[in-house]
Amino acid sequence: xxGITQSPKYLFRKEGQNVTLSCEQNLNHDAxxxxxxxxxxxxxxxxxxxxxxxxxxxxxxxxxxxxxxxKESFPLTVTSAQKNPTAFYLCASSIAGVYTGxxxxxxxxxxxxxx
Amino acid sequence: xxxxxxxSEALNIQEGKTATLTCNYxxxSPAYxxxxxxxxxxxxxxxxxxxxxxKEKRKERLKVTxxxxxKQSLFxxxxxxxxxxxxxxxxxxxxxxxxxxxDGTTLTVxx
Numbered sequence: 001x002x003g004i005t006q007s008p009k010y011l012f013r014k015e016g017q018n019v020t021l022s023c024e025q026n027l028n029h030d031a032x033x034x035x036x037x038x039x040x041x042x043x044x045x046x047x048x049x050x051x052x053x054x055x056x057x058x059x060x061x062x063x064x065x066x067x068x069x070x071k072e073s074f075p076l077t078v079t080s081a082q083k084n085p086t087a088f089y090l091c092a093s094s095i096a097g098v099y100t101g102x103x104x105x106x107x108x109x110x111x112x113x114x115x
Numbered sequence: 116x117x118x119x120x121x122x123s124e125a126l127n128i129q130e131g132k133t134a135t136l137t138c139n140y141x142x143x144s145p146a147y148x149x150x151x152x153x154x155x156x157x158x159x160x161x162x163x164x165x166x167x168x169x170k171e172k173r174k175e176r177l178k179v180t181x182x183x184x185x186k187q188s189l190f191x192x193x194x195x196x197x198x199x200x201x202x203x204x205x206x207x208x209x210x211x212x213x214x215x216x217x218d219g220t221t222l223t224v225x226x
Contacts, residue, residue: 004158035216040124042204042216043159058213090158103149104206104214106158 002027006091006107013078013085013114021076021110023091031096032074033104036060037088046089049074078112086114118142119217121205127223128195136190136220138205145207148181148188149214153202162203163190195224 004025013019025032031050035043045058049068063082068074078085089110096102122137138148147166151159165172165181165188172179178191192199202221206214 040218042119042218043206044216045213048213088156092158103161103164104151104159106160108158109156111156 004091004093004105004107006089006110008110009108011110011112013112015114016080018077018079019112021078021089021091021112023074023076023107025072025074025091025093025105027093027095027105028071029093029095029105030071031094032068033092033094034058034064034066034074034076035090035092037090037109043090046076085112087112119205119207119215121203121217121220123220124218125221125223127225130196130224130226132195134192134195134199134222134224136203136205136222138188138190138217140186140207144183144186147208148179149206149208150177150179150188150190151204151206153204153219155202159204192222195222197224197226200224 007022033048034046036046037043044060046064047055047058047066049055052068052071055066055068063079065077091107092104094102094104118141120139128134149164150162153159163179165179176193180189200223202219204216204219206216208214
């Protein structure tokens, strides 16, 4: 079955450590996105990518980094510079592309907790 | 920047009734608007998309309206069931491909 796979589902991190969240899709979508969700709030865009080797900052990119070396993969690194990293992270993809928009397909999310 | 307001954080209704959720926005008009369902601890699931030139769209028990003059979208679930209980998110786009999400409305349907 096609879809988006995020791992790990739960992750604990000590302050000062970088962590990388994995996102893989087999939908053959060009556009991929990372969102952050805090309790009781909507999704906020961290980074997005239209094509391989290209990505752009979203609304809250500070303290995060991404790469897009393969079409199907868009990993997110939460760096020690992110002051409040505890949150629910969601990866998504779309067939229509970043600049034309359309239905988003989401993974099941990764919950990061900083100890 | 775009601001989105979804009606009250929580909505409680009786099974069989129609649930109506509201999404209001300010500033520029979106090219289209989407509604998603999110269950606790899960990723959102797409439900419906309505474009700026469409007034209404339906899918089974779901209906979405889009009033660009009022800057408002209404999301209706008819003959609601306990299984409809979830958080519903609206998202706006302006042909730039980046969707802005509201905070969501948590719907509880009581049997």
